[in-house]
Amino acid sequence: MSNETLEALCAHRVIPVVPALASEDTLALASALKDGGLPVLEMTLRSENALELLRALAGDVDLLVGAGTVIRPEQVDQALDAGARFVVTPGVSPAVLVRCRELGMPVIPGVATATEVIAALDHGIQVLKLFPAEASGGIAMLKALAAPFPEVRFVPTGGVSAENLESYLRLPAVKAVGGSWMVAPALQGDFAAVARLTAEAVSVAAEARR
Numbered sequence: 693m694s695n696e697t698l699e700a701l702c703a704h705r706v707i708p709v710v711p712a713l714a715s716e717d718t719l720a721l722a723s724a725l726k727d728g729g730l731p732v733l734e735m736t737l738r739s740e741n742a743l744e745l746l747r748a749l750a751g752d753v754d755l756l757v758g759a760g761t762v763i764r765p766e767q768v769d770q771a772l773d774a775g776a777r778f779v780v781t782p783g784v785s786p787a788v789l790v791r792c793r794e795l796g797m798p799v800i801p802g803v804a805t806a807t808e809v810i811a812a813l814d815h816g817i818q819v820l821k822l823f824p825a826e827a828s829g830g831i832a833m834l835k836a837l838a839a840p841f842p843e844v845r846f847v848p849t850g851g852v853s854a855e856n857l858e859s860y861l862r863l864p865a866v867k868a869v870g871g872s873w874m875v876a877p878a879l880q881g882d883f884a885a886v887a888r889l890t891a892e893a894v895s896v897a898a899e900a901r902r
């Protein structure tokens with residue numbers, strides 16, 4: 693199943709995974725990502741204020757915002773209500789995937805085994821997050837897992853960094869990567885560093901296309 697929103701998201705090739713910070717900091721973080729050339733982000737639903745922040749960010753028409761860490765079906769409803777345009781989930785939950793289909797919400801489920809890939813394919817989903825990418829075996833794991841599934845495209849996430857980004861993006865099975873390395877300086881309030889790391893990631897992504 694192809695989807696315009698997921699295509700637009702993955703065309704950036706790097707999806708920043710963003711924690712819920714204080715409101716002002718989250719808005720500054722989103723601006724820094726845009727300044728660096730990545731007008732997309734996945735807000736992880738791991739804090740009380742994450743949905744509220746998602747709603748604030750979703751009001752920005754120049755930003756493509758989704759919800760991450762969606763692990764229960766009711767969170768799909770909440771994410772849609774808050775303005776999320778896509779959902780990322782760390783595993784393959786039939787209840788979450790069915791709810792996404794019912795609501796027309798694009799979803800990238802997480803997989804780390806062939807059985808999970810097959811389960812996602814049974815739901816008609818072919819763009820899958822390899823999670824946790826580095827801890828489950830990194831590049832070698834991705835190549836081995838991709839081999840039996842030529843129709844699947846992966847979004848490795850978890851342990852992706854400025855150092856290994858290009859190696860992942862050069863793999864034909866990799867559609868995009870997700871990661872938080874460019875966001876980390878925001879925890880110290882250094883939004884200029886966020887913009888710089890983001891711009892560097894964008895530049896590596898452009899280089900990996902050649």
Ligand code: 3PG
Nearest residue numbers: 709849850851871872873
């Ligand atoms: C997460 O679990 O928050 C995401 O997979 C991001 O992982 P990372 O912080 O290793 O980039």
